[in-house]
Amino acid sequence: MAGTSGRFTTVIKAKINKLLDKAEDPGETLDYSYQKQLESLQGVKKGIADVVTAKKRLQMQTSKLEQSVVKLDTQARQAMGQGNEELARMALERKNVAQSELQGLDSQVTELEAQQQKLIESEQKLRTKIESFRTKKEVIKAQYNAAEAQVRISEAATGVGEEMADVGLAMQRAVDKTENMRARADAVGELEAAGTFDDITALGDGQDDIDRQLHQLSSKSAVDDDLAKMRAELGQGTPPPAAPQIEKGEGAA
Amino acid sequence: MIVRIMSEGQYRLEESEHAKLDELDDVVVARVEAGDQAGYTTAFSELLSFVRDTGQPLGPDDLEGSDFMLPPADLSFEEAGNEFTGEGLIPDPPA
Numbered sequence: 001m002a003g004t005s006g007r008f009t010t011v012i013k014a015k016i017n018k019l020l021d022k023a024e025d026p027g028e029t030l031d032y033s034y035q036k037q038l039e040s041l042q043g044v045k046k047g048i049a050d051v052v053t054a055k056k057r058l059q060m061q062t063s064k065l066e067q068s069v070v071k072l073d074t075q076a077r078q079a080m081g082q083g084n085e086e087l088a089r090m091a092l093e094r095k096n097v098a099q100s101e102l103q104g105l106d107s108q109v110t111e112l113e114a115q116q117q118k119l120i121e122s123e124q125k126l127r128t129k130i131e132s133f134r135t136k137k138e139v140i141k142a143q144y145n146a147a148e149a150q151v152r153i154s155e156a157a158t159g160v161g162e163e164m165a166d167v168g169l170a171m172q173r174a175v176d177k178t179e180n181m182r183a184r185a186d187a188v189g190e191l192e193a194a195g196t197f198d199d200i201t202a203l204g205d206g207q208d209d210i211d212r213q214l215h216q217l218s219s220k221s222a223v224d225d226d227l228a229k230m231r232a233e234l235g236q237g238t239p240p241p242a243a244p245q246i247e248k249g250e251g252a253a
Numbered sequence: 254m255i256v257r258i259m260s261e262g263q264y265r266l267e268e269s270e271h272a273k274l275d276e277l278d279d280v281v282v283a284r285v286e287a288g289d290q291a292g293y294t295t296a297f298s299e300l301l302s303f304v305r306d307t308g309q310p311l312g313p314d315d316l317e318g319s320d321f322m323l324p325p326a327d328l329s330f331e332e333a334g335n336e337f338t339g340e341g342l343i344p345d346p347p348a
Contacts (some may be wrong), residue, residue, distance in 0.1 A: 005322075005342060006324060006335060006336030006337065006338075006342050007332075007335045007336060008259055008322065008324050008325075008336065009322045009342065012322060016318075118260060122260065124313075125262070125313050128313040128314050129313065129314065129315075129316065131314070132313075132314035132315070132316055133316060136316065155316065155317070155318065156316045158316075158317075158318035159315065159316030159317050159318055160316060161318075162257065162318055162319060162322075166257065166259050166260065169259060169260075169325075170259070170260045170325065173325070
């Protein structure tokens with residue numbers, strides 16, 4: 001009775017059939033199959049490298065975001081210390097955004113780690129199967145007549161073909177997941193580029209508006225402190241508004 | 254019979270386990286068709302556990318093809334919709 005096989009099974013069977021249909025005589029089938037197997041193994045290696053690259057990229061984004069969280073927290077405290085609640089709120093809001101992004105990235109990095117591990121195991125398994133096929137290939141060549149060989153090759157090639165197709169599907173799934181993550185990492189990258197999550201150590205062009213406002217605040221308060229000190233030295237009492245300072249300056253000239 | 258769990262490996266099961274396997278497979282289909290995600294998760298993991306617990310894993314150098322193939326353990330509920338329909342992945346055992 002014909003079972004309705006799922007998508008995965010269908011894909012695997014189609015791949016095996018394609019592999020077996022290609023060649024006609026046993027010798028050719030053997031060589032073609034083995035060639036395909038080696039190519040497939042290379043593909044798996046490349047797939048693993050891609051996953052590692054994607055993971056590294058996400059890890060970089062993660063450490064940037066971690067710095068941002070620390071920075072924004074410091075900024076919020078500074079702003080509160082200056083009595084600027086509005087600025088403190090802005091910094092804390094950004095900190096929250098960064099934190100929730102961070103959580104998402106963390107779980108994605110963990111997932112990629114698992115994918116990578118699985119692919120490495122798959123690659124080793126496939127390598128073993130291909131090696132086994134290579135051995136069997138020599139036996140088939142030496143011991144069987146063409147008709148028998150064809151049957152045995154089909155059996156052996158089905159075994160390896162199935163493994164190859166399985167690894168292929170696993171890779172495809174890993175790549176799909178990686179692409180989703182890449183899109184997300186790019187979105188975070190854009191936030192950074194917009195100045196939301198600048199590095200606190202970059203005080204030159206890297207300053208964002210919170211930095212600048214805080215800088216202005218601290219300069220302003222430093223000026224105020226200096227003025228207060230000067231007033232005390234000069235024996236003046238309560239500081240007058242700004243305008244009298246100009247009169248005083250004019251008077252001294 | 255040989256059953257492959259994708260991304261995992263192949264297991265050799267006694268022919269007599271076919272009926273039980275088919276039964277577990279049908280439960281997954283029913284849960285998927287009912288839109289019961291939590292039920293699907295339980296049923297699918299029971300199906301895979303049955304294969305792992307009852308079957309003998311094939312050696313890595315074994316070149317036998319599988320009689321049945323089951324999707325990987327991390328199959329999402331959405332993906333399951335493409336896999337577990339109608340008779341499921343395990344057809345009824347021969348009468």
